[in-house]
Amino acid sequence: MGRSPCCCHDAGVKKGPWTEEEDRALVEHIQRHGGHVGSWRNLPKAAGLNRCGKSCRLRWTNYLRPDIKRGNFTDDEESLIIRLHAQLGNKWSTIATHLDGRTDNEIKNYWNTHIRKKLLRMGVDPVTHQRLPPDDIAIASVPGAAILSAAASLGGLNTALIQVQALQLLLQAVNGGGGNAAAAAAAGLIPSINAAAADNAILNANRRSIVPSFQDQMNLILSHANYASPDHLSNIASFAEQHDVVVQRLNNASSAAPVVGGAYAEPLAAALASAATYPPQEVAASADRPVQGFAELLSEPIGMPSMCSLEDDEDAFWKNMLLESSSLPL
DNA sequence: AAAAAGTCCAACCGCAGACAC
DNA sequence: AGTGTCTGCGGTTGGACTTTT
Secondary structure, three states: OOOOOOHHHOOOOOOOOOOHHHHHHHHHHHHHOOOOOOOOOOHHHHHOOOOOHHHHHHHHHHHHOOOOOOOOOOHHHHHHHHHHHHHHOOOHHHHHOOOOOOOHHHHHHHHHHHHHHHHHHOOEOOOOOOEOOHHHHOHHHOOHHHHHHHHHOOOOOOHHHHHHHHHHHHHHHHOOOOHHHHHHHHHOOHHHHHHHHHHHHHHHHOOOOOOOOHHHHHHHHHHHHHHOOHHHHHHHOOHHHHHHHHHHHHHHOOOOOOOOHHHHHHHHHHHHHHHHOOOOOOOOOHHHOOOHHHHHHOOOOOOOOOOOOOOOOOOHHHHHHHHHHHOOOO
């Protein structure tokens, strides 16, 4: 109901950084009242502070509260913030309720100063969580070494995002959308993919997960690349459906030995080379195609999925990828 | 060593929902 | 139903600090 007159506009009310004495007065006042503030508007006078009630509330909730956790954000916290932001947008206070001891202000600052820039470096729009258009990031023209370097610079960012990025680039190349340049760019990601796969293997080794592993997703993509044309792939490139296929495969062959990191380089390079020189070689017998039916089910080709969109249940691949990495409930 | 540029984050601003009267 | 007050929220700012030139 409109804006209220605020004591902050009163002449003589102090603004700016808080002194130790002011902090002490505020904390002691709140402690004297058993941690209950009552009316923020009346608090400054009662506590002997020449501050506006609003300023006192902010100081308490963002800095002086005893349950506040200081220090750097962990990788898990960072991953959770990204996931929650994809789901909630700039609802910092809601996001803060999922992170013990972190304030909305702190999370907002961390997003704007760290995460946002990391996502942009990865070619991900921090607002929509979708990949930026190729014109914006010119990914196909970036040498493989530069992509690898960029991936390495991600530092603490959870490996799940590297995996997501790698898979998207790979699919783009395998689908033939980027031609030779895209294939070459994706090939440059092989070392990053291997590193991410190794990380993922470590993650999965510590728990029995029914979520498709990164290796399984890679194997599925490779299997597509080896027998299917780009046109065919464009029809079956729904991650939600790939997810179903992978789950089915896992159920059918749960004892299969996992593929470890370094094993990808050779078959992946071959697959990319094949995709880049479409039309491809001999197409395998249709009976061997696990996703043969999808092309018939879909009336129109499906484009690349939205990156990290957690609101869309059809994008179970992204959701599971991130859930797996954070192992935290929604 | 010093100036300029960039980064970080505590604190402020103003809007709007909830609630009391 | 209308109005005033309180509180919470998200966007923005400004100054301290760090890095680069």
